Amino acid sequence: MRPTVHLRPYRPSDRGAVYDICVRTGAAGQDARGHYLSDELLPDIYAGPYLELESALAFVLDEGGRAVGYVLGTADTPSFVEAWRARWLPRVAERYPRPVEPAGTANERLIATLHHPEWMLAPELVPYPAHLHVDLLPHVQGAGFGRRLVETFLAAAAAAGAPSVHLGTANSNTRALRFYERLGFQRLTVAGTEGTTYFWHPTTTRP
């Protein structure tokens, strides 16, 4: 019998499972294990800072006690960027020294992202202060859990005072593009971000 699956708030014991999901879905939705110098590099950018700094806005899909999907993010991107620089970067900077820029390799470009959280502050995104990441392991995709995770995040971000959320996804991740459009996300144009499609959505439909 398959274990039951339900959504619940993140807890610290989920950290390893969340890191694993992040790397297994990190190549435009496909498995990114072995793509970078460490399988922890992607999660150290796209999961770890959120779990450390914004754990109240992290939720997991629990299958028999193990996280098999998650949504995480922040209600206030500018404050999050400050906390990333002050409290997250010092924890990981020794493991990922700042590369000589402009970064040349894929590893260097990712590590530069880690060292420049301010790159999240594009002027076009200012009206949408929250942002999120959602990822599910393949065997639980396509069953409505992605929608439920995003809706859970939107409600939590609204409760935290954010009127709207933005996110970015690789143009090559056609499945995610269709998913966000189906959920009513609207496209945004952000200068200098070729290769990524940005979307926004209000956190609540109530007036």
Ligand SMILES: CC(C)(COP(=O)(O)OP(=O)(O)OC[C@H]1O[C@@H](n2cnc3c(N)ncnc32)[C@H](O)[C@@H]1OP(=O)(O)O)[C@@H](O)C(=O)NCCC(=O)NCCS
């Ligand atoms: C993208 C992802 C989060 C979507 O979650 P999911 O659980 O598979 O999607 P759901 O089953 O909740 O689908 C929600 C809605 O989107 C629609 N949808 C999902 N994928 C679609 C597609 N490729 N084309 C058209 N509609 C799609 C569903 O039909 C559903 O519509 P409905 O709720 O009106 O019936 C999930 O597939 C995933 O984690 N993929 C790998 C990691 C990834 O790409 N993450 C996003 C990175 S930005």
